[in-house]
Amino acid sequence: MPKQSTIPTIPTFADAYAFSVDAWQRSILFLDVMRERGAQYEEHRTQTAPNVLEFGAELIRDGRTLTKPVNYALVRIVPPDGVVIDPSKRPFVVVDPRAGHGPGIGGFKADSEIGVAMKAGHPCYFIGFLPDPVLGQTIEDIAHAEADFLETVIARHPAADGKPCVIGNCQAGWAVMIVASLRPELFGPIIIAGAPLSYWAGVKGQNPMRYSGGLLGGSWLTALTGDLGAGIFDGAWLVQNFENQNPANTLWTKQYNLYSKIDTEAGRYLGFERWWGGHVTLNAEEMQFIVDELFVGNRLAAGEIRTSDGTAIDLRNISSPIVVFCSKGDNITPPQQALDWILDLYDSVDEIRAYGQTIVYTVHETIGHLGIFVSAGVARKEHDEFASNIELIDVLPPGLYEAVLTPASEAAEGRELVAGEWVMRCEARTLDDIRTLGGNDIDDERRFAAAAKLSEINLALYRTYLQPAIKTVVTPPVAEAMRNMHPLRLQYALFGPDNPFMAWTSALAEQVRDSREPASPDNPFTALQENLSRQIVDGLEAWRRMAESLSEQTFQAIYGAPTLQAALGIDAKSTRPPRKAEKSLLHQALVDARIAELKARMTEGGTCEGLARALLFVGMARGGVDERGFEAVRRLRRAHPGARQLSLAEFKTLMREQYFMLLIDEETTLAALPKLLPEAIEDRRGAFTALREVLDASGPLTGPAAERLQRMATLFGLDSEPTVPIAVRKTTPNRSAS
Incomplete structure (x- = not known):
């Protein structure tokens, strides 16, 4: 039978009319959501302690009352109705990332890190922060505050069978690791999700964010931004840095998705924007430490960072199991930045064992950076399994493991021993398994070391010749005015309640909702709209790939130049990575x-x-x-x-x-x-x-x-007896440790 040809649908006047009415109505509703977003932003920024937690919370410890005050606080999560907490189980403490956005992302949804931990019967606590820092607070002060908070949690649960399990998302991951290296006795298992710890690591042709520090000449620009803020660093710049990594989503997809699904998408969009637009600030000194010591300097895994009293921050001091959760789809913290600190610290798995460390990692194939700790699907799978099996992780023999999850329905044996929908198996791995994910060669390491050296020189030049003049000119009122003019803040203000031209949208949107006439899904003009959207996304993606390739080539050409490396004191003959941790006699x-x-x-x-x-x-x-x-x-x-x-x-x-x-x-x-x-x-x-x-x-x-x-x-003296498998006694699954 001959194949029938597909005849394209010829648009009619009725199709054009239906689509034009639908498009006009969607435009009004879209503008009204933008108005709501602006009003939500203004309401959020006026709160003393704004957050997006889904759960009720009770203040336990206010960091502003400590000897060295900070803008952090410890709260107890109030269990929802129907959730039973077992006092014998170890508490979970979720530490939120202070990366430009407001607090609460770890408990953003019922299916979240906090939600799955409470479902497993664990008491839950949350360490969040206020929008503005305490004058003079430092990263070290915050580390001491978080240690104080953990002491408080431990004291509140004397009957718990184990120290708290601490979860650090994104930027909070490296902060938790710093505290754990200084106060290892306070920690049970540590879960770090999407957390960068090896800041130069990556794969050629991917992960271009790691080149940005070198292409900007180092951290002098961070110091300039802090000075333009009169000692305050605006977190909106960090959020913009995230957005720059995905221009297609930032400039088009996010807004188009709302516009095209305006009847169903508004609630989800506004919920996410409440967190994404909750910009916070940091002290300039805090941000300078983060950039100099971590992202440009890459000194954390090498043990080169010291506290004010001279104590070295050595991640090998951590005695608790460390669970690393990362994803190949994460362009902010790729697997190499999440895992290569292990290669920086250790030469073999035997060396990991010699330090008594247990490291478990899992690599998701596709989820993006935010999805690691926001996605409900990830919470119901990976985080649920970690929470349910936290005692298993705690008693694993020292070594390196990969957590492999398989559906419980496929378990042929011992199905009655599995409480959830997945079976977790921790499989022994070697350092070569991490190396197979890709990473830098010695030439790449020298390039980044050259960028770090040049950063130190440029920062010194800036502080000597420009900083005094800028500090004289920029006063706090001027700095506040510049913060309010930041493009990310302006996009909320332009559609907010202070704009008189937005006053009409609310009433008209109500009329549109009463007479809503969505176009049929098979309307040819709707298909044309979707086609145009795909072309815009493809164009922006092509531009992103071109810009990323150019930035990588530029970085390699500049910092790979033998003359520059020699001038900066980089030894081109050394085969030892510039940031390898020293051995301890x-x-x-x-x-x-x-x-x-x-x-x-x-x-x-x-x-x-x-x-x-x-x-x-x-x-x-x-x-x-x-x-x-x-x-x-x-x-x-x-x-x-x-x-x-x-x-x-x-x-x-x-x-x-x-x-x-x-x-x-x-x-x-x-x-x-x-x-x-x-x-x-x-x-x-x-x-x-x-x-x-x-x-x-x-x-x-x-x-x-x-x-x-x-x-x-x-x-055992039973060599004459058979050793065939026997059935495990069947009882009701119970996840509590005895």
Whole structure:
């Protein structure tokens, strides 16, 4: 049968009339939403403590009352009706990013980081901030304040089985890591979402934002902007920097999406704009620290930042598990900037283990920067799994892991051990797995090092020759006037209540809503409109790609010039990255002492130590840990009175010590195993049955793992008995730690 040709629909006068009425009505409704946005902006900026939290909050600690006052505050999230909080569970603390926008994004929706943590029964707290900084506050002052807030949370939950889980989004991620390196004893697991920690990292042809500091000549422009603000840095410049990364969305898609879906999109649009337009300010000194030490200097992972008393900020001091959540679709904090700090600090996974660190990462394939901590889909999947399995993460043996999520419906074994819709498995990884994501070569590192050196020179020149004159001219009233004239602020004001030409839109919009006549979806003029929109987006995307390519080539040409590098003191022959963390001789001495101590204790312990040793030995052959196995361990702890006496912290210590013993001397550790087991064969058989229940929870053992289990049977004195899989006792899933 011959293929029928597609005949284009010929527009009629009726089509043109229907579309023109629809377009006119949409234009009026669009203008009215712009008016509402302007009024919302003015109302938001007049509030003392504006935020976009979906949940009720109770003030616990006001940072302005501290010895070194800051504009931060700790609030307790009030659980919604129907949400039951378990006082025995560790609290969650969400720290909001101060990146130009107002606070509240971590609790922006019911399906959010806060929402999923409360659903799992955890008490929740939120660390936010006021729009304007306290005069003279510094990044170090904020770090001390956040430590004070965590001390307050810990004191409020003495019965909790573990220190608080702290979540740092975006800019708050590096801030949390700084606090954790200075006060590691205050932290349970740390989750950093979309947080940059290795600021030069990226992939050629992508991630052009990292070049901006060098192309602008360094941080002198940051100092100039702070001086033009009379000591205040306007966060609207940071928001504009975000918007510049996606001109198609900024200049067209965001507004067109509202216009084309004006009957359904207004509420979502206004809700997002309430946060996006909630511009805040920083002290010029705060912003200068961020740019000099982090984004241009890249000194954090190298351990080159020191506090006012000389203490080095070394991320290797962090003793809590670190969960890194990033995305390949994030052009603000790409996976390399979120993960390459691990490469800056460590030469191998064994070195990670030597510091007792547990690092878990997961890489989303498509979600954008804001979606990492705003998207309801991400909250229901990744954040829900992290919250539900936070105790599993806390007791993982030291090392590097990737969290892999698979649908629970695909779980052939142990489905009753899974409480949510996904099964989380933490699979062992090496540094090469991070390197495969792409990153800089040594030539790239030298270019960025040259840009950092030139930044220091330009900043010194600016402070010597221009800064005194600018500070003399710019007074606080002048600075305030310039802030109000910022393009991002003006776009709200022009459509706001102070504009008399917008007064008519409200009444006319009401009339339009009463007589609304949307065009049919198959109207040919609607298709033409969509076609035109796609062409505009394609044009803006082409312009973005061209500008990004040009910026990369310019950066490489300027800072890759051998003459400039030589003049700036960059050693072109060195193969060591310019910002590689130094090794610590003291730490190596402590590791040697710890190894000697563990060797001396390999024959000490009882059944709990023996079972932990056996479980780890067999489980290591699987190359990862499944949440079903951990849930089986929980049930065994509840079922066996001896195991139940261990707190979560004691259980974690036991597992880590046995793991390190196996790493130090596997054969000697295993040879000592029978001495830890009970004498009676029936007791040994019961212990071995418990071991198999845990190991079989996530599926039958095969290959090397099965061989290791058979070896355990021999060590237990049960080598004549079969080691076929057995069923895990079925009880109601319970996620609480016992």
